[in-house]
Amino acid sequence: MAHDHDHGHGHGHHDGAKRHNLLGPEADDIAECPVMKGSMVVKAEAEASGLVRDHAGQRYWLCCAACGPLFDADPARYTTVA
Structure with a gap:
């Protein structure tokens, strides 16, 4: 019986050095x-959309x-910590 030792092991798939920083x-x-x-x-998305106060x-x-209008109507309600 002949043994085929080429099992298709891909060894070039270890290129994920610190890719987690790109996820979010x-x-x-x-x-x-x-x-x-x-x-x-x-x-950054809020600022680009004008959603900042x-x-x-x-x-x-x-x-x-x-x-926006809720915050503008009563900013103290949303900015004070209970």
Whole structure:
């Protein structure tokens, strides 16, 4: 019986050096929407869409356009920590 030792083992598939950095934003790039608690926002995307508000020297990132008027109507409600 002849044995075929070429089992097609691909050895060139180890090119994933630190690719995890490309999978998503870093923690510093993400904020929680102050209006919709629990909704996480990518800061760069919110800024590109105009979904940011500055209040009392602090920047806040909003998850959607509906949060803008709510925040604008009562920013203190969404910026104070209980």
